[in-house]
Every structure is written in C-alpha cells, then in structure tokens.
Amino acid sequence: MPDTPSAVDRIDAAIARIESAIDSRARAGDALARRHAALKARMAEAVAALDDVIARGTAS
Helix, strand or coil, X not given: CCCCCCHHHHHHHHHHHXXXXXXXXXXXXXHHHHHHHHHHHHHHHHXXXXXXXXXXXXXX
C-alpha cells in the first residue's frame, strides 16, 4: 500500500495553508495601513507647507 496521506492529513494540511494565508493577508493589511498613515502624514505636511507659501504670498 503506497504512503498516501489520509483524509485527516489532507484536512490538516489544508487548514495549515488557510491559516498561513490568513496570517499573510493580515501582515499585508498591516503594512498597507502603515504606508497609508505615512502617506497621509506627508500629505498633511505638504498641504501645510503650501498653506504657508500662500499665506506669505497674500501678506505681501
């Protein structure tokens, strides 16, 4: 009889793959959230800098 995995072994392997995919997706989501927060902060700085330039231009 060949060494074929049992149904339980195949189910365990499938569960492990699903859990791995969930972990991978969660890490990707966390990375995206961090990049979004960094971009949002940089955009806020850029808008504030533009506001300063505009304010100095209208004060003249």
